[in-house]
Amino acid sequence: MNSHSAVADGPLRVGITGVGVFLPEQVVDSEHLRQRVVASSGVALPAGVFERATGIVTRRVAGPGEYASTLAVGAARDALGRAGLEPADIDLLVFASASRDMVEPATAHIVQAELGSRAHALDVTNACNSFVNGVDLARTMILAGRARRALVVTGETPSRAVRQAPADLAQFRDGFAGYTFGDAGAAVVLEAVDRGGILDVDSETHSEHWSVGGIFGGGSRHPRSEEHTYFRGDGSELRKVFEKVGTSVLDRVRHRTGLSWHHFRYVLVHQVTVPYLERFVEITGVPEDRLVVTVPELGNVASASLGVQLHRVHDALLPGNRVLFVGLGGGVSIMTMVWEKA
Template identity: 65%
Template structure:
């Protein structure tokens, strides 16, 4: 890349200068999803159960020849174009996602092979908080002088870990959270800015709850076998943990920044289902009109959720407008990021 910054120079502010998002064209209604699962299962499912429990009408589904990297690449091209930058100007590429194309090598290399460029490329993985973690890592490396301009991308294909059939009611309970998923991707360009930028980041982690939900196959514990390749989780317990720790982190952000809900132009929050979102509104008191609601039409996009929401609202934001992003991820972690449009 062409870096004209003086030797030893470090930026005081780092922000997001370009945003992109990508969704599959194929759509699957929740009614059709339940019908497909029911036809393959030994368990009787009451009509309309999936729609009633999730509030999700439909979601986008990746085609057979579309992968996590596919959506990351498409979104990355949008983010670069929005910022008026070329891929050769990027010196750090982070693929930050819960999904990936392969166990090894890092999916970031597949993304970069498609985009071009020779940036330092690596993956960042932390369930549905992966994308926010990637942005924070990019910001930190820029502030430390280890990078000058970073492209952070995510591509999510969690519909491929939905359990295709149910053998029992007990299995249905642990598989149900997987039926909220939808596919998509997002990207942001992160670089030094003269005003605004990312002004606050916080995290809260309770790792004792790591086993409450996840995809347990593909690693050294369960390297092979279909049983561990499907999403398994206890949605009720996850929601309880998020409620317990979520309000504390929001209180800390409020104390540090001095900003309350009225001071944010938009609030972006990870959305698992409509009931989850309604409970979030009830517990936190966030004004519903400040939210960008995507879950009913796109489902749970995993780490791409916040990026897709940001891409949708970015055009309406003006210089100085503030956005609060709230991430919820298995593991379990909660993350916040305050961004002021430069």
């Protein structure tokens, strides 16, 4: 276990000044997905099985010629436009995503080439916590004087790792979590602010559970194995881990900051399925009216989940409104971030 808190207590504060999102146009509903799997595999699946099990009705899916970088670039342009900035105004670009265009070079360079910026560019990858990790890294570099203004982007295309033609029911079950996936891009601009900003960051890591789920191909273990390019994992086991350790992280952040649920305008939590979200509310006591629910419409969009939720409510937030981010990622890691709108 590893826990670290970083609270801005000096004159320099770093805040979020622009939020962007990019969603692919193609929409795939759960019944169409079921029919596609049945037709391609012959596995008998009852009508409505995906929606009943997950609460997911539709998801967006990247089309031909759309990549992780494509979604990230779209979101980046949206965020920059909302912040009133040009690509040349950025001196740090972080591509923070579970998905990527390729193993090498860093996808951040592909995003930067499309934007036309000249910033220091790098990738950050930590499953569904990638985006929050990227925001934390960018904030830290600004506080350290290594950057003045940062752009953190994610482009998630986990639908590319879904097994469309499982060989049998056992293989279908092994990759079932993949059928919750949808694609999306998100981005935020970070820079110094006079008040508010990111007030607290915390994380807890339980790496002994790294093998519970993931996409295990493309690295040195399975460099050229197509079988390992599909997502596989035990969703119930991941849920048990998150339930076991998740509440302690939330208890710590509330104790440390002195903030209770009513102090937060919204609580943004990574959304896997509707039952996961309902269980989160049950065990944490977070009021349902503090949530921004996107999973029935968009599915599990991996690390883009929190950025998409923030984008939904950002323009309605007032100065002084606080938002709690709760990230859940394979590996396993849990992150919290408290942000106050300037």
